[in-house]
Structures are given as structure tokens and as C-alpha cells.
Amino acid sequence: MSGTALDPTTAPKFQVAAKALIGDSQLRKNVRHATKVIQTKRAKVVGEMPDWEDLRESGMQIRQHTMRHLDYYLEQFERNCRAAGGEVHWARNAEEARQIVVGIVQASGAEGKSPTEVIKIKSMTTEEIQLNKALEAAGIHAYETDLAELIIQLGHDQPSHIVVPALHKNRSQIREIFRREMKLPGVDFSNLGGTPQDLADAARRFLREKFLRVKTAVSGANFLIAETGGVCIVESEGNGRMCLTLPETLISVAGIDKVVPTFQDLEVMLQLLPRSATGERMNPYNSIWTGVDKVSPDGPRAFHVVLMDNARTEILADEEARQTLNCIRCGACQNACPVYQQTGGHAYGSVYAGPIGAILTPQLMEMHHAQSLPYASSLCGACYEVCPVKINIPEVLIHLRNKVVKQQSAGLKLLVNPEVMALKAVALVFRSEGVFRVSQKLGRLGELALSRKDGQGVGWIEWLPGMLGGWTRVRDLRVMPKQTFRQWFEQRGKDAPGRRAGDAVEKADGDGR
Amino acid sequence: MGAEVVAEGAREEVLRRIRAAIGEGSLADAAEIRGEWQALPRNYKRTASLERAAILEMLEDRLRDYDASVVRVKAGEVGAEIARVLAGRGKRRMVAPKGLAEAIGESLPAGFEFVVDDGLTVAELDTFEGVVTASTVAIAETGTIVLQNVPGQGRRAPTLIPDYHLCVVRAEDVVETVPEAMARLAGTAQLATTFVSGPSATADIEMTRIKGVHGPRFLDVILTE
Ligand code: SF4
Numbered sequence: 001m002s003g004t005a006l007d008p009t010t011a012p013k014f015q016v017a018a019k020a021l022i023g024d025s026q027l028r029k030n031v032r033h034a035t036k037v038i039q040t041k042r043a044k045v046v047g048e049m050p051d052w053e054d055l056r057e058s059g060m061q062i063r064q065h066t067m068r069h070l071d072y073y074l075e076q077f078e079r080n081c082r083a084a085g086g087e088v089h090w091a092r093n094a095e096e097a098r099q100i101v102v103g104i105v106q107a108s109g110a111e112g113k114s115p116t117e118v119i120k121i122k123s124m125t126t127e128e129i130q131l132n133k134a135l136e137a138a139g140i141h142a143y144e145t146d147l148a149e150l151i152i153q154l155g156h157d158q159p160s161h162i163v164v165p166a167l168h169k170n171r172s173q174i175r176e177i178f179r180r181e182m183k184l185p186g187v188d189f190s191n192l193g194g195t196p197q198d199l200a201d202a203a204r205r206f207l208r209e210k211f212l213r214v215k216t217a218v219s220g221a222n223f224l225i226a227e228t229g230g231v232c233i234v235e236s237e238g239n240g241r242m243c244l245t246l247p248e249t250l251i252s253v254a255g256i257d258k259v260v261p262t263f264q265d266l267e268v269m270l271q272l273l274p275r276s277a278t279g280e281r282m283n284p285y286n287s288i289w290t291g292v293d294k295v296s297p298d299g300p301r302a303f304h305v306v307l308m309d310n311a312r313t314e315i316l317a318d319e320e321a322r323q324t325l326n327c328i329r330c331g332a333c334q335n336a337c338p339v340y341q342q343t344g345g346h347a348y349g350s351v352y353a354g355p356i357g358a359i360l361t362p363q364l365m366e367m368h369h370a371q372s373l374p375y376a377s378s379l380c381g382a383c384y385e386v387c388p389v390k391i392n393i394p395e396v397l398i399h400l401r402n403k404v405v406k407q408q409s410a411g412l413k414l415l416v417n418p419e420v421m422a423l424k425a426v427a428l429v430f431r432s433e434g435v436f437r438v439s440q441k442l443g444r445l446g447e448l449a450l451s452r453k454d455g456q457g458v459g460w461i462e463w464l465p466g467m468l469g470g471w472t473r474v475r476d477l478r479v480m481p482k483q484t485f486r487q488w489f490e491q492r493g494k495d496a497p498g499r500r501a502g503d504a505v506e507k508a509d510g511d512g513r
Numbered sequence: 514m515g516a517e518v519v520a521e522g523a524r525e526e527v528l529r530r531i532r533a534a535i536g537e538g539s540l541a542d543a544a545e546i547r548g549e550w551q552a553l554p555r556n557y558k559r560t561a562s563l564e565r566a567a568i569l570e571m572l573e574d575r576l577r578d579y580d581a582s583v584v585r586v587k588a589g590e591v592g593a594e595i596a597r598v599l600a601g602r603g604k605r606r607m608v609a610p611k612g613l614a615e616a617i618g619e620s621l622p623a624g625f626e627f628v629v630d631d632g633l634t635v636a637e638l639d640t641f642e643g644v645v646t647a648s649t650v651a652i653a654e655t656g657t658i659v660l661q662n663v664p665g666q667g668r669r670a671p672t673l674i675p676d677y678h679l680c681v682v683r684a685e686d687v688v689e690t691v692p693e694a695m696a697r698l699a700g701t702a703q704l705a706t707t708f709v710s711g712p713s714a715t716a717d718i719e720m721t722r723i724k725g726v727h728g729p730r731f732l733d734v735i736l737t738e
Contacts, residue, residue: 239726
């Protein structure tokens with residue numbers, strides 16, 4: 001993958017991009033390894049939570065409630081953030097958001113001079129709007145400080161995962177990038193060791209000087225707290241804390257979907273997110289801050305939040321797709337997706353890859369681009385089962401396929417499109433939960449005839465009949481797990497007593513993926 | 514600033530779009546919305562289920578899991594334990610927040626240099642071998658220590674720049690679950706707050722958890738009863 005930004009307006013169709021990437025066996029190996037490790041860790045820490053389903057339910061309901069009253073909560077956030085000394089800006093689209101950020105950065109320098117550097121915390125929202133390019137055009141270099149984003153930036157690469165953006169690179173590839181690209185006066189990175197520890201140490205040396213020197217930082221936000229006007233950022237390495245604490249000016253760019261009603265609601269999100277994202281009970285650091293500290297000099301003296309729409313209100317207006325906005329960007333659906341595991345993230349032509357990308361990207365493009373993405377799924381339901389806020393991704397995919405087909409048939413005046421017929425049938429299935437379950441079961445049965453086992457006893461499907469054949473032309477498909485999570489979950493109590501829930505989850509989750 | 518000019522009318526336009534999208538949801542008043550929020554289901558665990566001793570053990574266990582070291586001492590032994598731990602680590606010159614001695618209820622041990630942070634610069638903070646602080650609350654289930662900008666804990670930068678953090682946690686501040694911790698923090702939610710779960714770490718390279726990237730690479734905890 002070259003340095004060309006992942007841009008859904010110019011990206012090739014998924015089926016074409018995927019075919020090319022599937023030929024890269026190193027990439028597939030890296031992606032498979034990483035997704036497998038995260039899935040195992042996730043299954044373990046989710047399994048130790050007997051109230052996981054209750055947390056998911058609350059998570060979903062909090063998000064739904066927020067969306068239902070989004071105007072109220074955004075205004076409340078704005079009021080409280082301003083009262084605490086923060087500045088709140090609104091942006092209708094990416095272009096406005098970029099201009100606002102560039103404007104604030106330019107004004108943040110000493111003696112009215114624009115700084116030439118900013119430090120950045122990993123943020124998919126700023127990737128979405130290709131902020132770094134806009135900063136660069138204004139003569140401002142943005143240093144990515146998250147280890148994975150640093151690997152991407154130095155490697156002139158693009159993120160392939162929303163939580164672990166460099167998951168498609170292995171240690172020796174990373175070492176090559178660092179040896180080639182890391183330049184720091186007085187430090188020689190050319191004989192860098194190849195262990196993950198060596199590489200992390202190099203990143204520490206390379207970035208520390210920047211943390212202590214650069215006075216303006218740009219971040220995203222995990223949660224905006226309406227009740228207090230506070231912002232919460234969840235991270236691991238401490239680069240986030242550096243960017244949030246040491247600079248004089250901090251600019252946080254957030255989609256309008258990032259708001260939560262109350263501080264208390266974080267008790268749900270902060271349990272769901274780390275376990276789903278990295279398979280940890282808690283990630284190393286969560287920072288919560290409110291405006292600027294006027295009493296003790298703690299943190300930046302100027303704090304700006306940019307609230308960005310960029311087609312989110314379009315999604316909000318589509319009742320069947322609105323749940324897309326509930327996403328807390330944990331990446332669990334990517335790790336669980338049999339398609340993503342084979343293609344990696346770049347095939348999706350967007351910084352949002354995998355199942356969430358397949359539903360989010362075309363909608364952020366107002367369905368004008370990325371129309372092949374809703375087809376980048378086998379509808380196996382693995383994404384829905386792991387989603388911490390219970391987004392029914394298959395349901396939204398079907399809905400969007402319908403939209404695509406409608407748009408295309410409107411344009412091309414197709415009289416009879418077999419796909420339209422088929423999709424209408426599938427849509428019917430997904431509209432009812434009961435029918436969905438039955439058809440998942442049937443899917444598993446129907447698959448048996450088509451699957452074969454690979455060397456590790458994992459089931460694969462190489463050929464699908466009829467209209468589905470386009471799928472297996474470019475990729476093999478893993479067979480669906482024998483049990484859905486839901487089946488396992490409902491059966492749990494009926495199984496042998498005393499069995500630890502975690503063992504069962506691992507089995508159910510690990511089976512066949 | 515140019516920013517406002519750029520996006521003139523954006524606020525009204527975005528809010529208008531939202532209201533058009535959600536329809537009647539936007540007509541509810543604050544009391545109705547509050548009522549709806551209060552009625553949201555919260556059937557997850559919100560109170561402790563373990564005995565005190567088991568909760569403390571769980572915290573220890575989870576902290577060790579993150580590669581933090583933990584020692585338990587009785588009240589009155591904290592100062593001596595700080596001395597023992599720092600000597601063991603070979604640390605001498607430490608930064609400390611205002612009000613640390615009061616927060617731990619004992620005076621700081623002799624033989625070390627504790628420089629009080631009264632707005633030290635970033636460059637000055639970078640010269641210390643470590644930092645000692647108290648804590649607001651600790652969560653056993655997740656192995657988390659919560660720091661806030663209050664006496665004994667102080668600003669965020671001193672617990673970030675030095676490579677070593679020694680943190681004193683009082684047993685009465687340990688809760689079992691995340692919701693219990695959030696309830697305790699609710700009254701001071703506006704203070705700068707940091708949840709620390711082990712030393713800084715990354716799993717960005719082949720999903721291998723590597724201890725220590727930018728935050729303190731070493732974390733010791735003294736748990737006092
Ligand atoms: S859709 Fe669900 S599983 Fe996927 S990233 Fe969003 S919250 Fe996570």
C-alpha cells in the first residue's frame with residue numbers, strides 16, 4: 001500500500017482491491033495472527049464478566065437514548081465545556097473541520113507566528129478528514145505519536161484497523177521502516193534491534209523530544225460528557241497523556257456522535273471498550289478533563305473542541321441505519337470478521353475498515369461512493385455477536401445493499417435485477433429476529449456441503465452457487481462457527497454446572513474463525 | 514479567530530439537521546429527557562460482591578498482572594516502606610505533589626530528596642528519578658488507580674514525565690467495580706482525572722504487550738490498611 005490516502009471517493013471497488021491484497025501472503029499472515037491474538041484475549045476478559053450481556057444492553061440503550069436527543073446533549077456539552085473555559089466549534093463537513101483546526105493551530109503560536117509542528121494522538125476522525133494533509137499544506141507538520149500511527153506515518157502507509165492501525169506489519173517490517181525513516185540529531189537508529197521492546201524504545205526516544213518541545217496538540221475524543229463538559233480519551237502508551245497535558249494549546253476533533261449524557265455513563269463504556277478493543281480489563285490510561293484548569297497550571301491553557309457532522313446527520317435521519325452511530329470504535333467486529341481476516345483493512349478503501357467500515361464508509365459518503373462495501377461481508381453475524389453496543393451490522397448491511405440497488409436501478413432503469421429480488425428476500429429475513437436466527441442455522445447446515453477443512457482443521461468454503469459465486473471467485477470463506485454466540489449464550493445455563501463461563505466463550509468465539 | 518468565520522452558521526445548520534433527523538425526539542424537554550435517561554436499564558453489577566479481604570487481594574493480583582509491584586503495610590509504616598521501596602529501586606531525587614505527607618498521614622522519610630511540585634517546568638520535571646503520590650480511588654476488578662488534581666496527587670505532568678511512579682493507595686479507597694469508583698468520583702468529576710492501570714504499555718507490534726512506552730515504565734504500589 002502506498003502513501004496515497006485511503007479515500008473512498010477514489011478507491012477501487014472492494015472486490016478488486018481485495019483480490020490484489022489477497023495475493024500478499026505476508027499481509028494475510030500478519031492480519032490473521034494479530035486478529036487471532038486479540039480475539040483470544042477479548043474472549044478471556046469478556047468471559048470473566050458474568051454481566052457482559054447486561055453491559056451490552058445498557059451500552060446500546062445509552063447510545064440509542066443519546067442519538068434520540070442528540071441536539072439536547074450536544075448543546076449541554078457545549079454549554080458546560082464553555083463554562084469550564086473550553087472553546088467549542090462546529091463544522092458541517094470535513095472541509096470546515098480542517099479549516100477550523102488549521103486556523104486554530106496557526107493562531108496558537110507565540111508572537112502571532114504559526115507553529116510549524118503539532119503533535120497528534122491517534123484519531124480516526126482526523127484520519128477521516130485527512131487532516132494531516134491539510135496541515136502539511138499550511139506548512140505545519142503533524143507528528144503522529146501513537147506507536148502504530150508512527151509506523152504508518154514513517155512507512156508512508158495507511159491505517160488498516162481502527163484500534164491497531166499497523167496491524168498488517170510485523171516486527172521486521174517495522175524495524176526496516178524505523179531504520180530507514182527515523183531521524184534525530186545525535187541518535188543513530190540504523191543498527192536498531194528487532195524485538196518489539198527495541199522498537200518501542202526507539203519510538204520513545206524519537207518522540208520524547210517532541211513531547212517536551214511542541215506546544216500545540218491535536219487529538220480525537222472517545223467520549224464527550226454532556227453533563228460536565230468533560231472529554232475522555234482512552235489509550236495505552238502515554239502518548240495521549242503527553243499530548244493532553246504538556247502543550248499549551250489542545251484541539252480535539254470529535255464527531256457529533258461521540259457525546260454521552262453523564263459522567264456515570266462512562267461506567268458502562270469504560271467496561272465495554274477496553275475489553276472489546278484490546279482484550280484488557282482496562283487499558284493503561286484513561287484521561288478525563290474539563291475545559292482548562294484555571295487554578296493550578298495543569299494542562300493546556302487553551303482547549304478547543306471541534307464538533308463535526310460530516311454526514312453523521314444523514315445517518316441519523318435513516319432510522320434503519322441510525323444504529324451505525326452507536327459505534328464506540330472498539331474494532332472487535334474487524335477482528336471477528338472472516339472477510340477482514342483475509343483481506344486486511346486496505347481493501348476497504350477507507351480508514352474505517354471491516355464490518356463497521358462496510359456500513360459507516362458508504363454512509364459518510366452519503367451513498368455516492370464506496371457502494372461495493374455493503375457487499376464486503378458474508379453476513380455471518382460474527383460482528384454483531386462481539387459488538388459491545390449491539391449494533392446489528394448484518395441488518396444495516398442488508399438495508400444499505402437495498403439502498404445501493406435502489407440507487408443503481410433508478411440510474412440504470414433495470415427492469416428485473418435478480419439481486420434486487422434476492423436482497424428483498426434477505427431483507428425480509430433480517431427484519432425479524434426469529435427468522436434471522438433460523439436462517440443463520442440453515443446457513444450453517446447449507447454450508448456443510450460446500451466446506452472443506454484446511455491443515456489446521458479449520459473449515460473453508462471455496463465455491464458458492466449462483467449470485468454468491470462472485471464472492472468465492474476472489475476469496476475463500478471460513479465456515480460459520482458451529483454455534484452462534486447467541487446459541488452458546490442461551491445454552492450456557494443448561495450445560496454442565498461449574499464450568500467457567502470463560503472457557504465456553506473462548507470455545508464459542510474461537511471455533512471455526 | 515478565523516475559525517469562527519470559516520464555519521459561520523455551522524452550529525445552527527448542524528443542530529437543524531439533527532432536529533430534522535430525529536423528529537419528535539428533539540421536542541422533549543430537559544425533565545422528560547432526564548426521566549428517559551433514569552429509566553435506562555442498568556442490570557449490570559454496580560455493587561461489590563466480595564469480602565473486603567478478597568477485594569484487596571484482587572486489586573493486588575490485577576496490578577501484578579500488569580507488571581506493577583505491590584506491597585501491603587499497616588498504617589504508620591508508610592514512610593518507612595517508601596524509604597525501603599525507593600532504596601530498592603535505587604531512587605533518590607523524587608518529585609512530590611503538595612500535601613503528600615498529609616494525604617498519606619505520615620511524614621516523608623529522610624535520606625531522599627522530595628521536591629514539591631509548585632509548577633515545575635516540563636524540562637525540570639524531566640530531571641527527576643521518579644514521583645510519589647497518593648490516590649483517590651482504586652478499582653480491584655480492573656487493577657486501576659485513579660488520580661485527581663487534589664493535594665497529595667497534584668497535576669498530571671509530574672506523574673507522566675518521570676520514568677517511575679510510586680503510588681500510595683489506602684485500603685478504604687479500594688472498591689471492587691468500575692461503577693462504584695465512578696460513583697465516588699461523581700462529586701469531583703470536573704477535576705482533571707487519570708485512570709492508571711499498570712505501567713504504560715503497547716501491543717501495537719504483533720499484539721505483544723510491551724511494558725513502557727511514553728508514560729512511567731515502572732509502577733510500584735503501597736497498599737495501606
Ligand atoms: S461496530 Fe461495534 S464492534 Fe465494530 S467497532 Fe463499532 S462498537 Fe466495536
